[in-house]
Amino acid sequence: MTTAPLLETEAVRVPVLSADEAIAAATELAADLAATSVDRDRDRILPAEELDRLSSSGLLAITVPAEHGGADLPTEVLVEVFRILASGDPSVAQVPHSHFVYVNAMRHQGTPAQQRFFFGEVLAGRRFGNAQSEVGTQHMRDIRTSLTPAGQGSWTLRGTKGYSTGALFADWIPVLARKDTLAAPGTGPLHVAWVERHAPGVRVTDDWNGMGQRTTASGTVELVDVDVPDDRVTPYHLTFQGPQTYGAFAQVLHAALDVGIARAALRDAAEFVRTSSRPYPDAGVERAADDPLVVQALGRMEVDVRASEALLREAGRTVDAADDDLTAGTAAAASLAVAAVRAHSAEVAVDVSSRLFEVCGTRSALDSLNLHRHWRNARTHTLHDPAAWKVQHLGRHVVDGTPPPNHGQL
CATH class of the missing domain: 1.10.540.10 (Acyl-CoA dehydrogenase/oxidase, N-terminal domain)
Incomplete structure (x- = not known):
């Protein structure tokens, strides 16, 4: 074909x-x-x-x-x-x-x-998905999906991808694959093959069953002898041969998701306290919203969420500044700013969505209210990249000025 x-x-x-x-x-x-x-x-x-x-x-x-x-x-x-x-x-x-x-x-x-x-x-309103990560490989950057020569300016794409968020709803699926030679399969440089969602050989399965982020349909993409012409292939490996903000750009969007989850959890906690919580008798107040311990807890949560929001704004501006004047130094500054908000927002999203129940009381744990979706969403999404490694890279830079690694996860 x-x-x-x-x-x-x-x-x-x-x-x-x-x-x-x-x-x-x-x-x-x-x-x-x-x-x-x-x-x-x-x-x-x-x-x-x-x-x-x-x-x-x-x-x-x-x-x-x-x-x-x-x-x-x-x-x-x-x-x-x-x-x-x-x-x-x-x-x-x-x-x-x-x-x-x-x-x-x-x-x-x-x-x-x-x-x-x-x-x-x-x-024209069309959407891109992704088929990037693979399940069962040694680590997240171990990519085995392949593009092999098919003659006449065409390639054959084969592989299986997991965690393919957006693919089910996409018009085009960018697929991360190795552009191999027949003599040396599995060793070629990484490229992106742009395939149509309903192209022959493309199968998207909605088999995502995570406890949180339940409707992202982050399922499996199978690629069986998919024909890809040369003009639908772009290099990926070249992105990291010099200073880049590609990784920081992707990571700061993940941070924005965590910050949004934290804000939603705090918003719903405050609403529940105002409208549905009963005061604890020892507080001597008529409304749970007037309990000084509840107010204090909500205030601390607000401080934490505002801090994440501020770090998020700073990170966005730092990525833009690096794009305007891209050097090794500005790219490193962008990665470090994004690492800071990723580490902070991951902790805050999980903490605030958990403390929601502390301030709202027993009834907030009812399954019918589904307030636990905030914690499930936070806990699931914050596993996307290990926050501890963000802190490691920040710490190494503080100690001796070591720049962060030049890859797509930072």
Whole structure:
């Protein structure tokens, strides 16, 4: 089978948003997501309609470069959009994480023709998923999916991917694979193969069964002899041959998800205390909201969440500053700023979503209320990358100025 060559998308169909418009759109959507997130999580209702609304809003196109007709909004704005969406429903917010990461990959490694086509796809409301991680390999950067030569400018893609967030809902699935030679399989440099979601040989299985982030559909992608023409392959390995913010960009979006979860947990805790909690008799008050111990606990939680939000804003600005003047030093500063918020937000998201029950009391543990979804979401998402390694890299830099490693997880 021969796949059709890339043709430019005919028309732009989603709005091109300013920064203020993007924040407003995210805020409106997050409010609606919050109103229905309990049911989606409890019944595992996949958010197809919500993602279609996200696409049509123009929010998924806000990082398309200006020269290709996009809004070209900075990372600082995108991070705030992610935080807001995650405060409404972090599962819905996580689905487009890889979409933005691979828009960024196309920006840095795509040819002009590839950029025209794929950015046109994004501006037409189409979504990118991901097929990156693999299950059962030695570690997360051990990639065995392969692109082998098929002749006449074509490649054959084979492999199995896990944790493929966004793939089920995608129009295009960027697949991380080794571009091998017939003589040396499994040793080639890493590339991204851009395959259509419903292309022959592509099978996406909704087998994600995590305790949290339940509706991300982060399942399995099987790739059986998928035909990939050369103009749908972009280099990945070249990204890390010099200073880069690719890893910091991806990681700061994960931090935004954690911060959004923490804010949502605190918001719901305060609402429950105001409306549903009974005061402890020793407090001598008529409302739980007037119990000084409850107020103190909520105040401490607010301090922690605000600290994460501040670190998040700083990290977004630092990534933007590095992109404006990319050197080894500015790239390291971006990675360290992101490492700080990743470490802090992971701890805060888990702590606040757990302390929710402490301030709300026994009734808050009822399964029917589903307040435990905040903790389940936080505990699940914060496992994405070990926070302890973020602290290690920060500590080594503090001790003797050691720069962070130059890879995609930092």
